[in-house]
Amino acid sequence: MAYLCLMNDRTPFFDKFSESFNNDTFVKITLSKPAYKSDGLLNIYVRQVEIKGEPMLSFTYHYQTNDQVKNYNLEDAQEEIKEQLNGKFRAAILFTLEEDFTLQLSKKGKVSTRTGYPSFKNKPPQTHDKPKTKRAALGKYLTLLGVCDESGTVIPKMADKFRQINKYLEIIEGLIKNTKLPNEARIVDMGSGKGYLTFALYDYLVNQRKIDVKITGIELRQELVDFCNETAKKCGFENLAFEAKPIEQYNKKIDVLIALHACDTATDDAIYKGLKSNAELIITAPCCHKQIRQQLKGKEQESPILKYGIFKERQYEMVTDTMRALIMEKHQYNTNIFEFISNEHTRKNVMLVGTKSKKKPDTKSIEEKLESIKKDYNIEYHFLEKILEV
Numbered sequence: 001m002a003y004l005c006l007m008n009d010r011t012p013f014f015d016k017f018s019e020s021f022n023n024d025t026f027v028k029i030t031l032s033k034p035a036y037k038s039d040g041l042l043n044i045y046v047r048q049v050e051i052k053g054e055p056m057l058s059f060t061y062h063y064q065t066n067d068q069v070k071n072y073n074l075e076d077a078q079e080e081i082k083e084q085l086n087g088k089f090r091a092a093i094l095f096t097l098e099e100d101f102t103l104q105l106s107k108k109g110k111v112s113t114r115t116g117y118p119s120f121k122n123k124p125p126q127t128h129d130k131p132k133t134k135r136a137a138l139g140k141y142l143t144l145l146g147v148c149d150e151s152g153t154v155i156p157k158m159a160d161k162f163r164q165i166n167k168y169l170e171i172i173e174g175l176i177k178n179t180k181l182p183n184e185a186r187i188v189d190m191g192s193g194k195g196y197l198t199f200a201l202y203d204y205l206v207n208q209r210k211i212d213v214k215i216t217g218i219e220l221r222q223e224l225v226d227f228c229n230e231t232a233k234k235c236g237f238e239n240l241a242f243e244a245k246p247i248e249q250y251n252k253k254i255d256v257l258i259a260l261h262a263c264d265t266a267t268d269d270a271i272y273k274g275l276k277s278n279a280e281l282i283i284t285a286p287c288c289h290k291q292i293r294q295q296l297k298g299k300e301q302e303s304p305i306l307k308y309g310i311f312k313e314r315q316y317e318m319v320t321d322t323m324r325a326l327i328m329e330k331h332q333y334n335t336n337i338f339e340f341i342s343n344e345h346t347r348k349n350v351m352l353v354g355t356k357s358k359k360k361p362d363t364k365s366i367e368e369k370l371e372s373i374k375k376d377y378n379i380e381y382h383f384l385e386k387i388l389e390v
């Protein structure tokens with residue numbers, strides 16, 4: 001009886017759901033606030049897809065360590081959501097082109113609803129994507145690096161790392177596709193750390209894609225270099241090697257330069273090496289933007305935009321990386337800055353990528369832009385500019 005009564009309270013949600021589905025204004029549904037986290041199911045996303053010409057609803061069950069996808073017709077989708085809201089999840093939002101409709105259930109089962117302005121102006125594409133293939137094949141290297149256990153299952157506390165690896169490979173896949181690499185392309189990963197992403201890249205390119213590359217990891221810390229070289233040997237990764245040295249001392253030819261989360265100006269040192277070597281691709285995920293921050297110390301009061309701590313940090317990051325991008329453009333690279341992996345998983349989530357261009361840059365206009373940023377933010381110099389001048 002209580003269940004029926006509660007279901008009546010929820011009727012508007014389901015009416016709006018079917019109405020939006022039928023009049024083609026449905027965007028998506030999210031179910032969140034799991035009542036029990038013990039089964040690892042964190043949320044469910046529902047989107048519209050087309051299967052064999054029929055509109056269907058695709059449910060992505062987002063677990064702590066993996067995602068599962070199931071497809072339903074409207075009627076079964078309604079039943080499935082009712083089932084999930086009957087004790088498993090306590091919040092659902094229906095997004096349509098007309099409104100956002102939120103349904104909340106208190107711990108005692110009391111229903112409250114809220115209508116808001118629509119978050120979406122357009123419907124997303126309805127092509128039926130296959131569940132995303134994991135590019136990081138669950139190989140031995142993941143076990144040796146502590147991402148998977150002996151049975152090859154991702155260890156729960158390493159789930160974010162596994163996601164990051166897959167996202168990284170997805171990005172690499174797109175970048176490599178559009179880049180003409182020579183045979184035995186020399187890929188150098190600067191600041192390779194424990195090598196998670198270096199090993200994943202090697203396994204993906206050499207073992208899965210059968211691309212002939214030689215990958216070198218450059219890392220300051222001898223113990224990490226020894227560990228990575230031993231691991232490469234155990235995996236039989238013949239063309240993967242690590243060298244213990246500062247980035248500044250690497251002087252061989254580079255076709256693809258990678259620097260992921262290399263601390264502060266180590267990113268500049270790495271970009272410098274890529275630029276000097278005329279690398280086809282420069283892939284960086286900058287972090288700890290201290291160099292510009294330190295120069296601005298004490299000058300923050302002059303700019304209202306630097307008044308609030310959180311915005312100040314973001315400004316430093318944006319200014320530092322925008323200047324890096326402009327400097328790369330000045331050296332005849334097309335640049336792109338985008339989110340690497342969602343904020344939810346890590347703060348270090350921005351990628352700055354440069355691809356060698358055939359078109360000569362407008363050097364003068366780029367220099368003017370750099371000067372104008374420096375003037376606006378009271379910046380004396382950018383580290384990358386400075387080392388390039390020498």
Ligand SMILES: C[S@@+](CC[C@H](N)C(=O)[O-])C[C@H]1O[C@@H](n2cnc3c(N)ncnc32)[C@H](O)[C@@H]1O
Pocket residue numbers: 190191192193194195196197218219220221245246247248259260261262263266269
């Ligand atoms: C935060 S870790 C990132 C590791 C890896 N790239 C990743 O994204 O998982 C940064 C690594 O860069 C190394 N590093 C920092 N400055 C360096 C330099 N100038 N030369 C070589 N390695 C450096 C550090 O020792 C550290 O292991």
